[in-house]
Amino acid sequence: MTPSAHALAAIEILTAVEANHRPVASALKDWGASHRFAGSGDRARIASVVYDALRSRASIAWRMGSDAPRALVLGALAFVRGATTEDLARAFADARHAPEPPTDAEAAAIASASLDGAPAHVRGDYPEWLDASLARAFGEERAEHGAALARRAPLDIRVNALKADRAKVLRSLAHLNPVETPLSAFGLRIPLGDDGRGPPVQAEPAYQKGLFEVQDEGSQLAALVAGAAAGQQVVDLCAGAGGKTLALAAQMRNRGQLYAYDSDVRRLSPLHDRADRADVRNLQIRAPKGEADVLSDLRDRADLVLVDAPCTGTGTWRRNPDAKWRMRPGALEQRNLEQDEVLDAAAGLVKPGGRLVYVTCSVLKEENEDRVAAFRARRPDFAATPAAAAAVEAGLPQLAAFANADGDALLLSPRRSDTDGFFVAVLRRA
Template sequence: MLTDIAERRRPAADALKDWGLAHRFAGSGDRAGIASLVYDALRRRASASWIMGSEAPRAVLIGALRLQQGLAAASVSALFSGERFAPAPLSAEERTRLETATLEDAPPEVAGDAPAFAMPELAAALGDDLLPELKALARRAPLDIRVNALRGRREDVMPALAAFDAAPTPHAPNGLRIPIGADGRGPALHVEAEFLDGWYEIQDEGSQLAALLAAPQPGETIVDLCAGGGGKTLALAAETANGARLIATDGDPRRLAPIHERLRRSGALADVRTPRTGRARADVLEDLDGRVDRVLVDAPCTGSGTWRRNPDAKWRLRPNSLALRTAEQTQVLDRAARLVKPGGRIVYVTCSLLPAENETAVAGLLSRWRGRFAVVPPDEVLAAGPASLRTAVRTTRHGIQMSPFRTGTDGFYVAVIARHG
């Protein structure tokens, strides 16, 4: 599978699915274990290659067992016994490198397991925290849920999840964190009765905080411009107790497919406007131009802030994909600018750590609409969130940057831009 992912540059989830279909004899435990090995190897692909002196999938896997799972050479050797289905025994060189090779002289992109071309952007965003942040991005992500305030309080649902050792998230007031297993996976919360009854949604704490910092108010007209599956739409509805007029849409109608069932389950109220495709395509928000109080732009981006969850994505990233995303961000921000009324606000959110998608995108909007918009100071934006976040988060000229090392979340950027005229 590692060979397939590398050669075909395809998502790991697709490769794992195809392997499972072709090997139906493998039980769910085997599939979960294999998936864990694949994702761990992708998380540490560069550093594992460095210590093993080879980029071959076997070498990457061996190195990842040491770096990601902390196995000693003797333990790895026992797994590579050559018996039955086990891989061939370690060579003398493999064992020596496992025992002696280090990352002391490795460049940051190797020690931090990140694409080399993205390092200047990452360094500009993370500064002295560059290596700690990259190492945090290479670890397994936690399993977070957001308790649906439309159904009840966090304290109300905690007893039902006691068997999973659910504990409050460090910052988000409605978040719970569930420990993951040794295989890197959490429990199947989507089959629990409380989930089916809409008591909670699976959502990273950073995403929860982004919706909170949007500061939606009852009585407002709010557009979720890039709603996708509806995670932040539901959070906005809960935050306003269904007291706002909430409109959700997305440029790709396929991404909206899950939102209808999620709205039904949660009790959230939103008007979903699905654009048509082809020649009949029309602007489904035209009637709202200049009339919206708050526009949430959860912009399409490279997803560099989610590398903990999608480690394969960082190795598929290329300079041209960054250029494509920044062009899309320009387009969607300009659409938001036409929607928002004087005195209204644009809340710009990405799950990225790259300034080209964050600070530069906001600066571009300010330049194109000179005199019409101004950034809300980050300290003022943070006032809508918990006090603990204010001391943990990294603030920038235009916005707020959450990150695994500093806030324990995925990498989320939030900027709020107010329209003057």
């Protein structure tokens, strides 16, 4: 397929997304199933155009004067990828399967494109209804933070310290040109291809041998700040597929006991194979069993409880750009209820003197500082550890630079730390 055919397919997919109100991943899958002639490389390039259009949807629509799928794709090619109207006209005219060449009006919009006078939510490429929330988080810099969340995400991996060190994995993946991440001592960053996608690292022999896991540097740092240690009793209460669980296990060096729980047993399913590949031997997976309390034997016993709370995922918009446009106010309210519930459940597992580490992949205060404040009002026996002290305790004093405005938690974001957005609060029980 030609680049012009990729553009035409991207318009078709965005049209299906708009017409059927469905996640873009599903629309991409259906398009691929009905167009078998498109190889994996073609599908990757089409997806990249679609995601570029969604990342910058608001700013493209402002400049093009339309948010129709065709306008979004033309804008992505012009504003994100640098194509001129002459480039587009020539490519579309010469290709058999291609969109119509730009009209005079579209060419004029591209040529005179400017964001001068655009409101913050347009310059930052996020839904207008979230402007007040992002203003609480970032003030007058909210547009810049939103724009950073609209850029392509890097491909980060975490070296599994149970089986390798960073130097070994660097040698194993030398053909992919990895570089060391600046903040996590276990991270490597692999350059993206021209299509905006990373190489298939999970097909690498080093991955199959368990030498590394795919994990954003921000997620690695959240696990490191949690500070699991050998010999401890540690609970990962919202383990999901186990990315942070495996990072905690590596910190514990397979000594002590690590418990992984998630309210949805389906999310835990990949963890079994992942733990085997990573050579984790101190893990118990506690799956829910109806109304039974499968964690009752751990009450008041845990040295550390990690709560990687369910959230809106605003910190991961770089990786899931359609999620920000599908997000609704009711989802935020529902997540707040779930966050309060899981914090209360976690508190019952922490022993006196133990720690509760609250993590979200969100940048919104409603899910972060507000939830911690509400929890501490309910549980005054938990005190917040200053961000600088938590960073030093984790052996990462440089993270103190990413303290939130109150200084009692860490706030990572693409603009601040060149990671996904993460909030990390360390609470200690008296």
